[in-house]
Amino acid sequence: MYEEQMKGRTESLKGQAEEAVGRFTDDDEMRDEGRARHAAGKLQANYGEKLDSVREATVKNPISALAIAGGVGVFLGILLGRR
Secondary structure (H helix, E strand, C coil): CCHHHHHHHHHHHHHHHHHHHHHHCCCHHHHHHHHHHHHHHHHHHHHHHHHHHHHHHHHHCHHHHHHHHHHHHHHHHHHHHCC
């Protein structure tokens, strides 16, 4: 498990705890902050998983990864060269 996934899951757990405390104390602001932190943590964990998938695909198919990176580079060069 990589760093982004761990950070995301940690933030998600913190958010769940904060949301539970907010519900217990009837603090709507804390509950909402907990929900937001939980959602942000889930997004970060998903980002980490996707990043890992890209890393694995790059290791398995380095030629394809280079071709895609080259294509993106050419596309960006064309877009930025039109100024």
